[in-house]
Amino acid sequence: MSAPTVSPSASAQTSPAPARKPGSAPLRWLRRNAVVLAGAASLVYLLLPNAVVMLFSFNKPAGRFNYEWRTFSTDAWTDPCGVADMCGSLALSLQIGLLATVFATAFGTFAAFALARYRFRGKGTGNALIFLPMAMPEVVMGASLGTLFLNTRVAFGFVTILIAHIMFCLSFVVVAVKARVMSMDPRLEEAARDLYAGPVQTFLRVTLPLAAPGIAAGAMLSFALSFDDFIITQFNAGPSTVTFPVFVWGAAQRGVPVQVNVIGTAMFLIAVAIVLGGRIASGRRRRQA
Amino acid sequence: MTITLTGISKVFGDFTAVHPLDLTIPEGSFFALLGASGCGKTTTLRMIAGLEEPTGGSIRLGDEDITGLPPHKRPVNTVFQNYALFPHLDVSENVAFGLRRRGITSVRKQVEEMLELVELGQLAKRKPRQLSGGQQQRVALARALINRPQVLLLDEPLGALDLKLRRQMQLELKRIQTEVGITFVHVTHDQEEAMTMADTVAVMNAGRVEQLGAPDELYERPRSTFVANFLGTSNLIEAEITETEGEYLLLKAVGTDTALRLPAERCAVEDPQAGGKVLVGVRPEKITLAHAEDADTGSGKGSADNRLSGRIRDAGYLGVSMQYVVDTPVCPEFSVYEQNVERDARLAPGAEVVMRWRPAHTFALDAAQDADAGTLEDSL
Numbered sequence A: 001m002s003a004p005t006v007s008p009s010a011s012a013q014t015s016p017a018p019a020r021k022p023g024s025a026p027l028r029w030l031r032r033n034a035v036v037l038a039g040a041a042s043l044v045y046l047l048l049p050n051a052v053v054m055l056f057s058f059n060k061p062a063g064r065f066n067y068e069w070r071t072f073s074t075d076a077w078t079d080p081c082g083v084a085d086m087c088g089s090l091a092l093s094l095q096i097g098l099l100a101t102v103f104a105t106a107f108g109t110f111a112a113f114a115l116a117r118y119r120f121r122g123k124g125t126g127n128a129l130i131f132l133p134m135a136m137p138e139v140v141m142g143a144s145l146g147t148l149f150l151n152t153r154v155a156f157g158f159v160t161i162l163i164a165h166i167m168f169c170l171s172f173v174v175v176a177v178k179a180r181v182m183s184m185d186p187r188l189e190e191a192a193r194d195l196y197a198g199p200v201q202t203f204l205r206v207t208l209p210l211a212a213p214g215i216a217a218g219a220m221l222s223f224a225l226s227f228d229d230f231i232i233t234q235f236n237a238g239p240s241t242v243t244f245p246v247f248v249w250g251a252a253q254r255g256v257p258v259q260v261n262v263i264g265t266a267m268f269l270i271a272v273a274i275v276l277g278g279r280i281a282s283g284r285r286r287r288q289a
Numbered sequence B: 001m002t003i004t005l006t007g008i009s010k011v012f013g014d015f016t017a018v019h020p021l022d023l024t025i026p027e028g029s030f031f032a033l034l035g036a037s038g039c040g041k042t043t044t045l046r047m048i049a050g051l052e053e054p055t056g057g058s059i060r061l062g063d064e065d066i067t068g069l070p071p072h073k074r075p076v077n078t079v080f081q082n083y084a085l086f087p088h089l090d091v092s093e094n095v096a097f098g099l100r101r102r103g104i105t106s107v108r109k110q111v112e113e114m115l116e117l118v119e120l121g122q123l124a125k126r127k128p129r130q131l132s133g134g135q136q137q138r139v140a141l142a143r144a145l146i147n148r149p150q151v152l153l154l155d156e157p158l159g160a161l162d163l164k165l166r167r168q169m170q171l172e173l174k175r176i177q178t179e180v181g182i183t184f185v186h187v188t189h190d191q192e193e194a195m196t197m198a199d200t201v202a203v204m205n206a207g208r209v210e211q212l213g214a215p216d217e218l219y220e221r222p223r224s225t226f227v228a229n230f231l232g233t234s235n236l237i238e239a240e241i242t243e244t245e246g247e248y249l250l251l252k253a254v255g256t257d258t259a260l261r262l263p264a265e266r267c268a269v270e271d272p273q274a275g276g277k278v279l280v281g282v283r284p285e286k287i288t289l290a291h292a293e294d295a296d297t298g299s300g301k302g303s304a305d306n307r308l309s310g311r312i313r314d315a316g317y318l319g320v321s322m323q324y325v326v327d328t329p330v331c332p333e334f335s336v337y338e339q340n341v342e343r344d345a346r347l348a349p350g351a352e353v354v355m356r357w358r359p360a361h362t363f364a365l366d367a368a369q370d371a372d373a374g375t376l377e378d379s380l
Helices: A003-016 A025-056 A087-118 A123-135 A138-151 A157-184 A186-194 A200-228 A231-236 A244-254 A258-287 B043-050 B093-100 B108-117 B133-145 B163-180 B191-197 B215-220 B227-230
Strands: B004-014 B017-026 B030-034 B056-061 B076-079 B153-155 B183-188 B200-205 B208-211 B236-243 B249-254 B259-261 B279-281 B288-291 B305-317 B319-325 B334-339 B352-357 B362-366
Touching: A003 A087, A025 A258, A087 A123, A087 A157, A087 A200, A087 A244, A087 A258, A087 B288, A123 A157, A138 A231, A157 A200, A157 A231, A186 A200, A186 B076, A186 B288, A231 A244, A244 A258, B004 B043, B017 B043, B017 B208, B030 B043, B030 B191, B043 B076, B043 B153, B043 B183, B043 B288, B076 B133, B093 B108, B093 B133, B108 B133, B133 B163, B163 B183, B163 B191, B183 B191, B183 B249, B191 B215, B200 B215, B200 B227, B208 B227, B215 B334, B227 B362, B259 B305, B259 B362, B288 B334
Parallel strands: B030 B183, B030 B200, B076 B153, B153 B183
Antiparallel strands: B004 B017, B004 B056, B200 B208, B236 B249, B236 B279, B249 B259, B279 B362, B288 B352, B305 B319, B305 B352, B319 B334
């Protein structure tokens, strides 16, 4: 009769604490969350500059330089165009960015289809040359293009900037669209043709929708590159065509106005909104499907 | 509608995919183009669809010459290998694609009916990537059939499915073909698939049709070693014709005095003459195997049978049957299938046996061809 009474007490003593690895609780927590922490740290690293820009857009600097935090103010936000010439340069940059995107995306898409789909003499060379503008240092490209315009007596201004921007955006569009087109199954277009779609219908109903993600990626890349470009623009701009990056560079010599931070923050927020919007839309599509 | 191919050929650079080919595919038939990969069967199908331009020859659909028509103007639809479903459209829009391109706007009822036919009604709003292989296959079929084509082309439609599903879909396809009654042209490398489904099979090899006929005709009376080996298995014996005896040919296996007999009409050689060389063939399941000790008992009723003695080298248990490999003086690896009904325990490797089969189950082929054409060894 003794055995049954003894065993419960024995098990009660041993069961509550299974052997644990040595180390304190915080260390264990660290081990378990190391990947998350590393990820969070890299995100902070990436986004900290944006946070600083955002924060200083609410600053009220003492002098001309917006480098030291003084007091909170929404002055710059309520009067974003308060700085002479800044909004004009912004409008110019947006114009050039949009036009360069449209042209580069259109030409680049055609080129990508040609390079991905057809066989022709010089295809290999074409493929290699397309990469050249991406690999070439911008200074070299900007300077040589400037020399070309100078020697052909083309007046520097809006058109020369636009031509330069289309040129360097083109490669990125070609690369983005080509990657997409190469991964598309040519049998899908054959299936469309088999199902009574003529050449135009096949392109509009099957080819284009399938290539769209690549084209969109190329277009977004183009706009970002064009809007942001300083070096090449500097070599090819006329005296009266001051784009936003050129304006900021000029202003930085004399003291950066807070409004630059406002524009920077606004651009960042718009980009975030576009990305989030795309995410939500694709998520909804997936749920509906 | 009847498809008539006249002298159709296709050359890619210096490779001739299809040699000039004449083929008539009768209306309402289930027609299979059977062959190993690279034999030109898919190219032939693509030329009918209009996706490949023939190098020469013409294609007629009924009385109309469609050789020059682009694919979207041909009343022909294709079920592609790996299906080629549009990934950006859901199942019902995939199925509706052909109708919409022809300007039909009220497609809903037809799409519903078609999805009902292939038993996919509840998946209409899914995207292709959310479907299993078998379901995608049905969508591809529905997408083609909804257009009521004059001819449906199927390019290895079951190739991506596992064996069990493939068997099921074979019957399903046959059912649908009977139900809609349109001409099906089916390309496959699977001889079993072709024989199960098709009314007529054209066996293709190296860009040519080797033989055309009903499945049993091809199987029972192959006219070339390629067909004899590609459709099932054949045992081939080199033999010499000794004499003709009425409707029968008498032969002797080369290098031995084993006598063989077969009806002259089962010889694929034109005008067989005494002294001519042929390959005598027999299917493994037509052979009865007896232990050498019993060979002479019951010989009364089978005295006219072809007989061949040998020694069992290998015996394999296949469930429904036993597969034996028998070494004989005339042919090293004679294949024999025996039903698993009353197994003679003495029929084990090493046993001396006598094989026997009826002359009516024997065929003869021209000896001037490669006896291994169409076998696995040949393709390696």
